[in-house]
Amino acid sequence: MERESLLTLLMLMLGGMVLQIFAAWPHRRVVLSWARQLERRRWLALWAPIVPALCVVAWLCGWALSQPDPVPYHVDRLIFILCVPFVAIGLRALFRAIWSLWRSPVDYAIATVGVLRPRVVIAPALAEALDRRAYEAAMAHENAHLRHRDPLRIWLAQFVTDLQWPWRSAQRRYSSWLAALENARDDEARASGIDGADLAAAVLGSLRFQMANSGAHATLTGETPSLPARIERLLRPLPESSQPREMPWSVVVGSLCLVLLLALGLGAAWGARLIAPLVALGGGY
Ligand SMILES: [Zn+2]
DSSP states (O other): OOHHHHHHHHIIIIIHHHHHHHHTSOOOOOOOSOHHHHHHHHHHHHHTTHHHHHHHHHHHHHHHHTSOSSOSOOOOHHHHHHHHHHHHHHHHHHHHHHHHHTOOGGGOSEEEEOSSSOEEEEOHHHHHHSOHHHHHHHHHHHHHHHHTTHHHHHHHHHHHHHHTTTOHHHHHHHHHHHHHHHHHHHHHHHHTTOOHHHHHHHHHHHHTTOOOOOSSOEESSOOGGGHHHHHHHHTSOOOOSOOOOOOOHHHHHHHHHHHHHHHHHHHHHHHHHHHHHHHHHTTOO
16 A cells, blocks of 8 residues: 555544544643733643644654555555544534634624734724723733734634534633633733723723624634623732743743654654554454
8 A cells, every 4th residue: 555645544543533532631720810821821731632643643654754655554444434533523623714714804893803914903883982091902902912913823723622623621721711812911901001990991892892703813802701700800900920930932842843753763663563453453454
């Protein structure tokens, strides 16, 4: 059989299985006083189930590098059948990601829209309805979304959550990250001199203009269930102590690359010992 064809089948089957197992991991509710730190932790939690699946993919790539082309295996239809659910989940995630790009920004009262070229949109009626201080507070919040390219991050987060469908724990991780994201942007706006009460007034004022909030857009109101806690938080003073130091992103990404390289090496060295019985188990030879 052609080496790349078998590699693709095994990546779909084993990568999909491992992703599903880790996606089912229960969502742990972490509470931290620094919204930005919490947002980062929850962002990492969103992606954590992907890491073991990526290790499996790297391990399989290592195995493929050590194999001749074509490989001396033939796979039975059972392996094809086992791949079907994971292909369906992947296609569903892809379709939803593409669909969310087509969503019209006119649906929003105020939001940061645009995955590649983010910009702030505000309904003229809302701009007139808000007083000057509330308007400035809303714009400071949206500009914080703009600085962090949040529409792109939300779009990626939705995609990675959809890859973990149908687990509710994955959806919970996504919802709690969105809530932490809104709090982090509120804090950033307030750190620039915006009053929390003005921002709370802007959030409540824009609520009646707000429509469905799914899609790759960073809105002012965020998810409705987390709103009461958010308003209460806006009316409390910001934490005074300095923000704790977090591990730099370069260290996080570097560590991931090292783990993937290790998996690649293990696959090249010992992958064949596991792949041959696995293919035989699937009815092949
Ligand atoms: Zn927002």
